Amino acid sequence: MAKIQAIRGMNDILPEQTPKWQYLEDTVRRVLQSYGYSEIRMPIVEQTELFKRSIGEVTDIVEKEMYTFEDRNGDSLTLRPEGTACCVRAAEQNGLLFNQTQKLWYCGPMFRHERPQKGRYRQFNQIGVECFGMQGPDIDAEMIIMTARFWTALGLLDNVTLQINSLGTSEARAEYKTALVTYLSGNLDALDDDSKKRLETNPLRILDSKNEGTQRVLDNAPDFSDYLDAESKEHFEKLLGLLDASGVGYEVNSRLVRGLDYYSKTVFEWVTSDLGAQGTVCAGGRYDGLVEQLGGKPTPGVGFAMGVERLILMLESLAKIPAEVNNSADIFIVAVGEGTQIEAFQLAEILRNEFLSLRVVTHCGGGSFKSQMKKADKSGAPVALIIGENEIKNKTVIVKPLRDLSQVEGLSDVNRHQVETPIRDVLDTIEGYLA
Ligand code: ATP
Numbered sequence: 001m002a003k004i005q006a007i008r009g010m011n012d013i014l015p016e017q018t019p020k021w022q023y024l025e026d027t028v029r030r031v032l033q034s035y036g037y038s039e040i041r042m043p044i045v046e047q048t049e050l051f052k053r054s055i056g057e058v059t060d061i062v063e064k065e066m067y068t069f070e071d072r073n074g075d076s077l078t079l080r081p082e083g084t085a086c087c088v089r090a091a092e093q094n095g096l097l098f099n100q101t102q103k104l105w106y107c108g109p110m111f112r113h114e115r116p117q118k119g120r121y122r123q124f125n126q127i128g129v130e131c132f133g134m135q136g137p138d139i140d141a142e143m144i145i146m147t148a149r150f151w152t153a154l155g156l157l158d159n160v161t162l163q164i165n166s167l168g169t170s171e172a173r174a175e176y177k178t179a180l181v182t183y184l185s186g187n188l189d190a191l192d193d194d195s196k197k198r199l200e201t202n203p204l205r206i207l208d209s210k211n212e213g214t215q216r217v218l219d220n221a222p223d224f225s226d227y228l229d230a231e232s233k234e235h236f237e238k239l240l241g242l243l244d245a246s247g248v249g250y251e252v253n254s255r256l257v258r259g260l261d262y263y264s265k266t267v268f269e270w271v272t273s274d275l276g277a278q279g280t281v282c283a284g285g286r287y288d289g290l291v292e293q294l295g296g297k298p299t300p301g302v303g304f305a306m307g308v309e310r311l312i313l314m315l316e317s318l319a320k321i322p323a324e325v326n327n328s329a330d331i332f333i334v335a336v337g338e339g340t341q342i343e344a345f346q347l348a349e350i351l352r353n354e355f356l357s358l359r360v361v362t363h364c365g366g367g368s369f370k371s372q373m374k375k376a377d378k379s380g381a382p383v384a385l386i387i388g389e390n391e392i393k394n395k396t397v398i399v400k401p402l403r404d405l406s407q408v409e410g411l412s413d414v415n416r417h418q419v420e421t422p423i424r425d426v427l428d429t430i431e432g433y434l435a
């Protein structure tokens with residue numbers, strides 16, 4: 001029978017990869033914790049209407065990327081393509097926005113029907129942050145400073161740059177849109193087909209076009225910064241001042257618009273040149289109108305999301321994953337002969353009680369001494385504990401180094417060799433080997 005395959009663009013994360021994911025997630029979580037942000041967990045499926053109303057009908061996501069289906073009740077549901085709309089929905093529904101501010105984060109899979117390629121998948125993971133009830137620009141700045149700390153903690157700061165822009169109020173955008181459309185309509189022939197279509201549906205997105213001809217036309221297009229309203233301008237300048245004072249470098253990019261309709265004022269992206277075309281690793285901005293647009297009281301919001309897969313690719317290609325990030329065991333227990341398995345289990349439990357962070361692996365599945373020792377070697381553990389029938393009789397255990405310990409610092413000479421130790425002394429003995 002033909003074997004069933006995973007869906008294209010949806011990947012298994014295999015055991016060899018998961019330590020890297022845990023390392024990334026733990027690092028980011030620690031930073032979020034240190035800024036006082038709280039985790040929220042939302043469902044993966046929402047009503048289709050939520051995304052249509054928030055992301056915008058004429059965006060790439062809603063027009064062609066959503067996984068939308070009818071459930072058995074005939075309701076139109078969608079696998080979430082992003083987290084902001086879900087988070088707004090959850091915060092509003094649960095009263096988290098009533099007379100209070102929130103600093104929230106979440107982490108999990110998102111779904112978009114895109115063409116799969118390196119750094120672009122149909123199921124991918126984001127770590128996202130959303131803050132509510134704060135006008136900024138202090139909170140905008142804090143968020144960006146926090147993202148900079150992520151990169152420092154991960155060793156990526158030298159490989160990313162911050163692009164930032166202000167999209168102003170919707171009135172300022174509307175005025176700019178008119179000017180842009182007028183200008184581009186005069187240069188219609190030089191635009192690519194996609195941009196021609198967008199001229200009618202979502203002209204600001206043309207600024208995003210990767211097409212060279214279109215880019216050349218855009219070089220002389222009206223500049224958004226000339227249309228920015230006074231309030232947004234002040235907000236933006238204060239934000240940049242806070243970033244300057246914090247030593248976070250940035251490039252103001254007045255063509256940065258982002259692909260979702262709900263942004264206002266601040267937008268930003270952290271980009272890298274280390275991933276080819278999929279260079280944005282973190283992106284976000286302010287969305288002061290969104291809560292109201294989804295039926296809540298007017299509430300300012302600002303947030304960002306980062307692509308976990310892209311960050312893992314970066315960590316790998318720049319060799320920034322610490323050596324200790326792996327699945328290696330610390331102690332491997334070999335048991336051969338009558339009655340040895342129960343001793344092995346008991347010993348393992350004692351070790352786990354004592355050394356909470358050690359990975360203690362007990363061999364299961366039987367087999368000869370030789371085959372068990374092979375597994376012990378493969379486990380990556382520096383020491384094996386061996387229990388045979390003799391050791392049970394003598395109430396001892398053999399502690400055997402599995403790699404050459406002659407060069408390891410901090411070990412006493414006796415701990416460089418195999419010893420037989422009374423079982424009651426095993427904790428002390430082991431400690432000697434794990435120096
Ligand atoms: P892109 O321009 O690369 O399509 P986007 O603007 O659609 O990105 P956002 O919706 O802002 O992306 O999502 C935030 C981050 O999530 C992106 O910067 C990226 O790191 C990641 N991301 C988005 N889409 C994908 C995908 N299909 N596969 C993997 N990561 C993704």
Ligand code: MG
Nearest residue numbers: 060112114259
């Ligand atoms: Mg996209």
